[in-house]
Amino acid sequence: MKRIDEPFKRDKLSLPGKIDHSKSKEFDNDKSVLKTEKTVNPVNSDSDSERKSKDINPSTSESDSDCLKLDDEGNDSSDEDVIADRVAKDITGTKPLEIRNGDKLYVGSGICIKKEAWEKGKGVKKDSLFCNNIPFQLWGKDQMASRCLEGNAKGKTKATPRKVKVGIAMFKGRLKSRGVSDDSTVKSLVKNVCRRSFGCAFYEASRPPRKSKKQKRNSEEIDDKDKEKEDEDKEKDDEDKEKDDKDMEKEEED
Numbered sequence: 001m002k003r004i005d006e007p008f009k010r011d012k013l014s015l016p017g018k019i020d021h022s023k024s025k026e027f028d029n030d031k032s033v034l035k036t037e038k039t040v041n042p043v044n045s046d047s048d049s050e051r052k053s054k055d056i057n058p059s060t061s062e063s064d065s066d067c068l069k070l071d072d073e074g075n076d077s078s079d080e081d082v083i084a085d086r087v088a089k090d091i092t093g094t095k096p097l098e099i100r101n102g103d104k105l106y107v108g109s110g111i112c113i114k115k116e117a118w119e120k121g122k123g124v125k126k127d128s129l130f131c132n133n134i135p136f137q138l139w140g141k142d143q144m145a146s147r148c149l150e151g152n153a154k155g156k157t158k159a160t161p162r163k164v165k166v167g168i169a170m171f172k173g174r175l176k177s178r179g180v181s182d183d184s185t186v187k188s189l190v191k192n193v194c195r196r197s198f199g200c201a202f203y204e205a206s207r208p209p210r211k212s213k214k215q216k217r218n219s220e221e222i223d224d225k226d227k228e229k230e231d232e233d234k235e236k237d238d239e240d241k242e243k244d245d246k247d248m249e250k251e252e253e254d
Contacts, residue, residue, distance in 0.1 A: 080169040083108035087173025091122055109166050113137040122174075127189065130174055131197035134167045135159075136205070144205035149198050159202065168194055 086108060089095040097105040097118070104112040114137065121133035135144055139159070151158025171194045175186055 080165060080172065083166060083169035084172040084176055087170050088176035091174060091177040107166055107170065109162055111138065111163065111166050127171070127174070127193050128197045131167075131171055131194045132201045132204075134170055135198055135201040138163045138167055141205050144202050146206075148202050148206075149195070156206075159198075164198070167198065 086095075086097065090097045090105075097107065099115065100106045100112055103115050105115050105118055106112050117133070117137050121130065121137065124130050124133070139147065146156060147159045148156045149159050149164070168190055171190065172186060175181075175189065180186060180189075
């Protein structure tokens with residue numbers, strides 16, 4: 001039993017302003033453990049980045065892995081000037097695009113396009129038509145139907161920026177093959193022709209297929225035949241009704 005005159009003793013932990021340094025040391029130790037875990041296991045961060053890349057670019061498949069290899073010069077061909085120069089040389093016939101996976105051509109930045117489509121589209125006369133064909137080569141109609149250039153259309157995702165840059169670089173390569181090198185001219189054409197044609201291409205891909213004149217004519221003929229048949233059926237129904245009325249009148253007379 002404590003005496004009343006015994007001085008009151010405070011617990012060290014209850015003193016104001018006191019810090020338990022033992023706990024802070026434990027916290028520092030935990031932080032050091034977390035740091036060592038991050039340095040020891042860098043594989044997880046790499047795998048996460050690869051997964052994000054696949055999510056952003058779902059069109060890149062394992063079959064296109066050859067397109068991700070470095071080019072002959074040791075560059076990754078991600079620079080627009082490198083891609084433009086590559087395309088310009090192909091158009092002028094100086095050096096064709098490198099063939100990969102049999103029927104594909106390597107453009108740059110890990111992207112391949114179909115050789116047949118490129119050969120058909122690269123020689124068109126109008127810049128707008130050339131640019132209109134590029135998205136179909138980079139994305140394909142099925143992917144374009146669910147995307148738009150700026151990502152501002154309802155229910156549609158934004159077109160992959162990496163592919164947009166490659167497409168613009170391809171157009172710059174066409175201009176370079178014609179000797180157009182003035183920066184202001186190139187910028188103006190990219191804005192007013194290239195990007196506008198890209199937007200139109202995405203819009204076209206999402207529209208239902210148009211009917212040809214022959215299809216329209218056949219459709220109109222079918223509609224006319226259906227209408228004639230409806231008129232005949234109606235006329236027959238009227239005759240049957242008239243006949244039934246006469247029979248009823250005859251029965252009443254009898």
